[in-house]
Amino acid sequence: MLIKEQLQTLHFSSAEQVTVDFLLHYPEKIANLTIQALAKQTFTQPSTIVRLAKKMNFNGWKDLKKAYLEEWAYLSRHFTKTDANLPFNKTDSIMTITKKMASLEQSAISDIYSLLEHQNLAAIKKMLLESATIRIFSQNANILISKDFALKMNRIGKQVLHSDIKGEERYEAYTLTSKDCAIFISYTGENKSLLAVNAILKKNNVPTIAITSIGDNTLSRACTCFLPITTREKLYSKIGNFTSNISIIYLLDVLYAIVFSANYDNNLRQLREKGRVVDKRMINTDIMKEN
8 A cells, every 4th residue: 555545544643643634735845854843843743753654664754754755756757648547548549549558558667667776676686696496476467477587587597486376375485495585476565375475485584576566565565675566557447457567577577687697698608509409480581580
């Protein structure tokens, strides 16, 4: 759930509600406010603001302020004129639909790129490179999306396994150790089955990566590292999972690319050598010809 949504829906005391109303109406004013300044501005006490932050699972005002400002900046940023849920309507021509889909998917990738941080990606790169086995835990269409990532990683010698048999995920989680790592893919970050698997991994000190929505969700807090999915879609009042799917594809491509780059020359040589032996496809276009 987004922080904004928590502020709008959680139950707060009358004193806390004064601060909540200020945060909802004047997010642009809080960047330089200390807890004392905010208390003075809202005629409350610093202790009230601390209680408010803890009620929302933050350690204190600084953590809440940082997360809320990042979320506000994300939600305020121009994304696209195309609605992520209903990107086209019944009167649109074929080419209008085509143009709107292109705009939507391009915007989704730009949106995600703006949220990525070097330090976080560097930590994830180290985790993936040092892992003996990488196991992906996801459900439904996310399983299909992540299979291309597994295929590419396996071709360069990084073992990536899928958990795609329903009911087996927890058993498979017990096979992982601290020398391995796991990737979770969940739009909501609240899938009970995946959270139960993560609890097992946490006990076994298995490092984890959450690919999930922005905002405060259980999975992003529980995992070692977090990569954000474009969060513009409703759960089911939509034509398709267009922006979330393209976000997952892009993020998995980024993970593959940063692992590939760590041993670039050797990985490229291996792919070419294997391709010469295995790939016997017929072609009739010069651009596809190999030297």
